[in-house]
Amino acid sequence: MAAQAVILLLFPSLLSAQTDAPDASAARLPPPSTMTTTKTPGIVVVACVASALIVAAAAAVYLTCWIRRRRRVESQRLPVDVHTIREATCNPRNKLGGGAFGSVYKMELPDGRCMAVKKVKTRKPRRGRLVDDAGEGGARLQLENEGNVLVRVQHPNLVKFVECCKDGDDCFVITEFVPNGSLDKYFHGEDRDREELPWPPRYKIIQGTCNGLLYLHQQGILHRDLKMENILLDSDMNPKITDFGISKVIDQRRTHITMDFAIGTKGYMAPEYAVRQYSPTSDVYSFGVLLLEIVTGRTSYHTAGGDPTALDFLREVWRDFSDGCHGKSGFADGVRNITQRQLLTEPGLDIEQVGRCVRVGFLCGQDNRRHRPGMKRVNQMIAGDCGDVELPPPGQSWMGTLRTPSVIRICHVVSHRHQPRCT
Structure with a gap:
């Protein structure tokens, strides 16, 4: 120890060298604060540039869409004051x-x-x-x-x-402007010289109306006033749904909406109107009434006994249908019994297609909205795009006094025998 002390006294520079050595090694690394200050500006610059590019791209897309929409609106403007x-x-x-x-x-x-x-x-x-x-x-x-x-x-x-x-x-x-007017003029209008529609145009009208209503439901829009007067026919007899004055846009996750008061047309209102509720299946109910009107040639709001309702119309059609089911051909005879007489005289009438429409009309006309099919399924059934599952029998509660075991048993058996299978 004494020798080390003498050496340090004689050569003090060694002490300074030993004490400065750790500082020299540490000096080769920049302090943490220096590293942070040198890298942070680069990250900030990159983030700012990326944000500016995203905002500029979004603004360009919005401006392009706005210009195209404005040009489309300007091109569609009428040359009229x-x-x-x-x-x-x-x-x-x-x-x-x-x-x-x-x-x-x-x-x-x-x-x-x-x-x-x-x-x-x-x-x-x-x-x-x-x-x-x-x-x-x-x-x-x-x-x-x-x-x-x-x-x-x-x-x-x-x-x-x-x-x-x-x-x-x-x-x-x-x-x-739709040249051929509304559908009701072909069934119970004042123009008696107008020819009655044959089955092919009627089936075309049924399919087109179904497609239009399906599109509305896919967009979350309820029509709420589907009837013959609100179906217009163009020059090629293609149907066009009109009159959206009481339509409603709803959240498609909701099962139904509650109304302050019932609004619509008597003869097409679903039973849930009594509790001021409406849902997409309420449009399905109106479509079922409309479908049976087209097949039978009758109207749902000119019934005997005072105030017309869709239930009166459905009971009347069901009564005639069930009476026909007692015939030898069962379901086919029931269909013929309610089909408009003028249609039955047409050569080559597709009675199976007519029967499918009748069946779908009864399915849509069930009083319990949970039992009615959706418009997507209705569209598949009308088009005959069916799978391996049999069509379910319609609800019986709206049939009233006609709900007898014999009629139900006969109609179920013959309907399963004559109807196609469907998902």
Whole structure:
């Protein structure tokens, strides 16, 4: 130890070298603070550039879509002013029809095209709400609702929206003009000279209406007023669903909606209207009534005994169908017993196809909404796109006094024998 002390005293530089050696090795590594400050700006710059590129790309996509939409709207704008619309809607000869919430007129454009104009007149608001001839705020709200729904949809079996405008107290919704009018004129209209529809056009109308209603349900839209008057026919007898004034857009995860009051057309309202509930299967119910009307040639709201209901119509059709089921051919005789007589005289009538439509009509007309098929399945059954599962028998509760074991047993047996299998 004494020798080491002497050496350190004689050579003090060694002590300084030993003490400085660790600092020299540490000096070769940058301090942690220096590393952080040198790398953080690079990361921030990269993040900022990436964010700016994403925002610029999103803005470019939005601007492109907006420009295309604006060009499409501009290209679809009518070469017509409000004065032309006024002239068309003030001429009684141009009136195509009307209801509680407005009248529809035919309007001819300067270029020769024809359009349909729905007009609603509203008065001044009372306590902040519109008052009109159809009820407090009813007509204006329905017209706005129809325009909002038509803008969202585009399908060959739905009437095409063109434009919506307002002039003073009058509101107008302009749609395509459908030349052959509404379906009800072919069944119980005042034009007695019109020929009755043969089965092929009727089946085409059934399929097209089913496709249009299926599309609406896929978009989360309930029509809520499906009837013959709201089915228009174009020059090729293709159906187009119209009148979306009381339609409703709902969340497709919901099983039903609750209404403040029942609204619709008597003869097509589903039983759940009694508790002010509505669901997609309520449209299915109306479609079932419409389908049976097309097959039988009868109407659901001209029944004996006062106020018409769909139940009266279904019981009447079921009564005739069940009476026919007692024949030798069973189900086929039941179908012939309710099919319009004019159809039965057609050569080459596909009675199996007619029977399939009758069966689907009864399935859709069940009083319990949980037992009714969805529109996707209805579309498959009508088209004959079936699997290996037999069609389930319809509910019996709406048949009333006709629910006898013999009738049910006969109709179930013959229906399973004659009907195709379906998923």
